[in-house]
Amino acid sequence: MINYKIVQEELGNIKQITEEEKIKKLSQDYYYFSPILSEKLADKTGDLVLQPTSEDEILHIAKICVKHQIPITIRGAGTGNYGQCIPLNGGIILDMTEMNKIQWIKSGIARVEAGVKMSILEREANKQGWELRMIPSTYKIATLGGFIGGGSGGIGSINYGQLRDRGNVHKVKVVTLEKEPRIIELIGDETQQINHAYGTNGIITEIEIPLAPAYNWSDFIVVFDDFMNAVKFGQVLSDSDGIIKKLVSIHAYPIPNYFLALKPYLPQGKSCAFLTIADNSFLPLQELVKEFRGEITYNPQDKQEKPLQLIEFTWNHTTFHARNIDPNLTYLQTFFWNLEQVEKMYKHFGDEVMIHLEFLRVGGKAIPAGLQLVKFTSEKRLNEIIKYHEDNGANIANPHTYILEDGGRKKVEPEQLKFKRMVDPFGLMNQGKMRAWNQ
Amino acid sequence: MINYKIVQEELGNIKQITEEEKIKKLSQDYYYFSPILSEKLADKTGDLVLQPTSEDEILHIAKICVKHQIPITIRGAGTGNYGQCIPLNGGIILDMTEMNKIQWIKSGIARVEAGVKMSILEREANKQGWELRMIPSTYKIATLGGFIGGGSGGIGSINYGQLRDRGNVHKVKVVTLEKEPRIIELIGDETQQINHAYGTNGIITEIEIPLAPAYNWSDFIVVFDDFMNAVKFGQVLSDSDGIIKKLVSIHAYPIPNYFLALKPYLPQGKSCAFLTIADNSFLPLQELVKEFRGEITYNPQDKQEKPLQLIEFTWNHTTFHARNIDPNLTYLQTFFWNLEQVEKMYKHFGDEVMIHLEFLRVGGKAIPAGLQLVKFTSEKRLNEIIKYHEDNGANIANPHTYILEDGGRKKVEPEQLKFKRMVDPFGLMNQGKMRAWNQ
Numbered sequence: 001m002i003n004y005k006i007v008q009e010e011l012g013n014i015k016q017i018t019e020e021e022k023i024k025k026l027s028q029d030y031y032y033f034s035p036i037l038s039e040k041l042a043d044k045t046g047d048l049v050l051q052p053t054s055e056d057e058i059l060h061i062a063k064i065c066v067k068h069q070i071p072i073t074i075r076g077a078g079t080g081n082y083g084q085c086i087p088l089n090g091g092i093i094l095d096m097t098e099m100n101k102i103q104w105i106k107s108g109i110a111r112v113e114a115g116v117k118m119s120i121l122e123r124e125a126n127k128q129g130w131e132l133r134m135i136p137s138t139y140k141i142a143t144l145g146g147f148i149g150g151g152s153g154g155i156g157s158i159n160y161g162q163l164r165d166r167g168n169v170h171k172v173k174v175v176t177l178e179k180e181p182r183i184i185e186l187i188g189d190e191t192q193q194i195n196h197a198y199g200t201n202g203i204i205t206e207i208e209i210p211l212a213p214a215y216n217w218s219d220f221i222v223v224f225d226d227f228m229n230a231v232k233f234g235q236v237l238s239d240s241d242g243i244i245k246k247l248v249s250i251h252a253y254p255i256p257n258y259f260l261a262l263k264p265y266l267p268q269g270k271s272c273a274f275l276t277i278a279d280n281s282f283l284p285l286q287e288l289v290k291e292f293r294g295e296i297t298y299n300p301q302d303k304q305e306k307p308l309q310l311i312e313f314t315w316n317h318t319t320f321h322a323r324n325i326d327p328n329l330t331y332l333q334t335f336f337w338n339l340e341q342v343e344k345m346y347k348h349f350g351d352e353v354m355i356h357l358e359f360l361r362v363g364g365k366a367i368p369a370g371l372q373l374v375k376f377t378s379e380k381r382l383n384e385i386i387k388y389h390e391d392n393g394a395n396i397a398n399p400h401t402y403i404l405e406d407g408g409r410k411k412v413e414p415e416q417l418k419f420k421r422m423v424d425p426f427g428l429m430n431q432g433k434m435r436a437w438n439q
Numbered sequence: 440m441i442n443y444k445i446v447q448e449e450l451g452n453i454k455q456i457t458e459e460e461k462i463k464k465l466s467q468d469y470y471y472f473s474p475i476l477s478e479k480l481a482d483k484t485g486d487l488v489l490q491p492t493s494e495d496e497i498l499h500i501a502k503i504c505v506k507h508q509i510p511i512t513i514r515g516a517g518t519g520n521y522g523q524c525i526p527l528n529g530g531i532i533l534d535m536t537e538m539n540k541i542q543w544i545k546s547g548i549a550r551v552e553a554g555v556k557m558s559i560l561e562r563e564a565n566k567q568g569w570e571l572r573m574i575p576s577t578y579k580i581a582t583l584g585g586f587i588g589g590g591s592g593g594i595g596s597i598n599y600g601q602l603r604d605r606g607n608v609h610k611v612k613v614v615t616l617e618k619e620p621r622i623i624e625l626i627g628d629e630t631q632q633i634n635h636a637y638g639t640n641g642i643i644t645e646i647e648i649p650l651a652p653a654y655n656w657s658d659f660i661v662v663f664d665d666f667m668n669a670v671k672f673g674q675v676l677s678d679s680d681g682i683i684k685k686l687v688s689i690h691a692y693p694i695p696n697y698f699l700a701l702k703p704y705l706p707q708g709k710s711c712a713f714l715t716i717a718d719n720s721f722l723p724l725q726e727l728v729k730e731f732r733g734e735i736t737y738n739p740q741d742k743q744e745k746p747l748q749l750i751e752f753t754w755n756h757t758t759f760h761a762r763n764i765d766p767n768l769t770y771l772q773t774f775f776w777n778l779e780q781v782e783k784m785y786k787h788f789g790d791e792v793m794i795h796l797e798f799l800r801v802g803g804k805a806i807p808a809g810l811q812l813v814k815f816t817s818e819k820r821l822n823e824i825i826k827y828h829e830d831n832g833a834n835i836a837n838p839h840t841y842i843l844e845d846g847g848r849k850k851v852e853p854e855q856l857k858f859k860r861m862v863d864p865f866g867l868m869n870q871g872k873m874r875a876w877n878q
Contacts, residue, residue: 108719129652188722213568244606286627
């Protein structure tokens with residue numbers, strides 16, 4: 001048994017949260033999008049939340065965790081969906097949101113503390129004509145460290161691929177939980193060791209990332225009578241090297257019915273595309289829409305339109321809005337490798353699996369990644385649905401598991417396991433999430 | 440017979456060039472890269488060169504051409520390679536280089552007169568943080584109108600595709616040679632009517648193009664023991680969405696021997712890559728080079744290195760430098776659709792066809808386009824080489840013809856022919872270049 005009274009004393013001036021309700025809240029994420037995870041994780045909570053403000057405090061916390069063998073779970077804003085930051089065995093919750101300094105932005109590179117909100121970093125980068133290469137739909141509150149630890153891509157991935165792609169993360173500073181905790185800097189490819197590792201192998205304290213040049217972006221809504229026509233439009237737009245975009249989000253009818261706030265722009269019965277387009281590409285966009293017999297229903301060039309936060313209806317915000325209407329809905333994450341796979345699933349499942357696509361680049365090629373909405377009936381049926389996708393060549397990154405290797409990559413990268421062996425020899429970090437470690 | 444004395448009088452104050460030597464020079468381009476064209480075009484020359492400075496002057500010239508039925512051939516800087524601006528039947532040479540005003544640059548779009556030098560437009564765009572999406576290796580003197588009329592892509596095409604790709608040309612103003620010449624504005628897709636049409640169907644006077652955000656670029660030279668390794672490196676770099684580049688130029692040994700000015704950086708026996716990389720992507724570039732066992736021999740980060748104009752050793756400048764050493768060399772233009780095709784040709788032809796690749800995007804996918812150097816023996820053998828490529832699935836854009844439809848596209852776009860019927864009913868423009876018209 002850990003004596004938290006002693007622990008708390010040893011923590012000195014480090015900010016602690018001890019109220020049970022607050023700890024409970026800071027032990028959660030958006031895992032409840034999954035009925036499977038909901039059941040498994042609802043009662044999980046930490047014992048103590050810490051909010052460090054400096055690397056020194058984090059080093060001190062690391063030492064105390066090692067000394068008392070306290071499990072530790074790192075979190076940013078907790079906007080993940082797989083229980084990435086939910087402690088399975090109690091212990092300390094390390095809330096990184098007070099580690100939020102922007103060290104510098106120069107020559108299209110930013111160096112920041114891991115807990116910086118992406119929206120705040122974006123605002124600072126904008127002042128120099130830069131922006132983040134990719135952001136999640138939760139970017140307003142999500143932290144960069146959380147995104148790298150638990151995310152994979154987002155708005156902008158249609159240009160820059162995913163976080164895992166070489167060049168999208170330059171450097172990462174990590175505090176270890178070795179017998180003598182220390183600070184390590186990972187450079188370039190070495191950062192893969194901690195990328196999307198759920199904070200199982202080191203406390204990310206600082207990050208250096210390359211930025212993207214900032215365009216003047218505008219959001220458009222386009223509607224289509226025929227869903228597959230919308231999908232083809234999305235693929236061609238994604239492949240149109242002369243049209244500058246950063247979001248190509250396609251929603252099969254009846255998904256648009258879940259977007260109550262956008263109702264005026266979403267005629268009944270139509271599938272829709274949500275797009276973010278650079279202002280020097282409006283002209284060719286309009287021609288492409290025409291070619292695919294789409295109709296632009298929201299055009300920010302029209303001065304009478306009020307500005308929309310369209311980003312917040314895409315990626316997993318789509319699931320969020322749909323679940324607000326029908327809590328029985330859940331979702332899948334799918335790599336479709338071509339439009340034929342999309343069409344086959346669309347015809348096969350009908351409204352049981354409503355297709356939502358986010359186009360993104362994988363190895364230089366734009367593909368329609370799926371975040372389909374699923375009418376949940378049972379775990380067995382959900383697994384059947386997953387199997388049918390995989391049997392047809394689509395790859396599912398299962399969002400209904402908190403186990404690292406059961407999710408996107410299907411295996412833990414050997415380098416991540418090796419790195420964990422070095423930096424977390426006592427297995428204190430985010431216990432139970434990396435199966436290879438447990439075995 | 441045209442009475443040029445009367446014509447010259449009617450031209451009034453429009454700047455005329457009448458010296459035979461100057462006319463001869465302004466009737467030429469870089470057609471002599473091709474021994475086939477050399478033979479056919481060497482003696483071709485216009486009768487009178489005009490250098491208009493305004494749209495009004497061009498309209499006046501158009502009227503006079505129609506009135507006297509004078510053939511007219513438009514030229515920019517004459518940096519083309521297929522005799523695009525060589526008059527087959529004499530007549531007026533319209534030198535557009537005095538039509539060079541930059542009307543405005545705003546919101547990442549530039550509106551300019553057609554004769555503006557691309558280097559000057561680039562410099563002005565840079566002041567606002569923008570640059571041209573793609574430039575030919577001749578950009579220092581080449582005009583934008585010439586590039587659109589006679590070119591297809593260049594440095595930057597690895598990001599934005601080619602000029603023909605939707606969105607890369609927004610608007611074009613054209614003076615017609617109808618019975619009553621007038622000014623037409625083509626918008627969006629309509630600009631395809633005059634794109635790469637060699638000035639056969641309208642005098643381009645003004646152009647509106649979207650720009651690219653300007654990065655801080657640097658040039659690198661990387662060398663490889665094995666050519667196919669260099670090619671694979673080029674493909675992976677082109678497909679690396681997280682590494683920002685604008686030039687991926689690969690040269691099989693012994694091509695590097697032709698680059699005398701770069702000798703210190705090109706070890707004997709090695710193939711090389713010339714790269715232009717954004718300064719926020721140096722780190723991942725170095726890791727990629729290492730993965731492919733390349734060696735960086737020129738790194739601008741090294742303060743001791745003098746700056747190189749590496750761009751001027753790529754695209755058709757490669758051919759230019761090689762021909763300076765061996766005038767017997769000529770070249771091909773090839774769309775390779777995969778690396779297997781490249782390897783097959785490399786092994787089959789050996790040093791008879793030395794492979795030079797420029798990676799560029801076609802429909803969202805990076806491909807290795809070839810500008811191979813060919814040891815010329817006979818037209819028959821050259822055609823055999825072309826046929827062997829095409830039999831193996833590589834598409835040749837034949838640079839040994841001045842006939843529009845025998846070059847890149849293999850047919851004249853019906854819309855280009857239709858547009859010519861409208862704007863040039865007397866067939867005065869760049870006679871003999873569009874076969875469909877002649878028939």
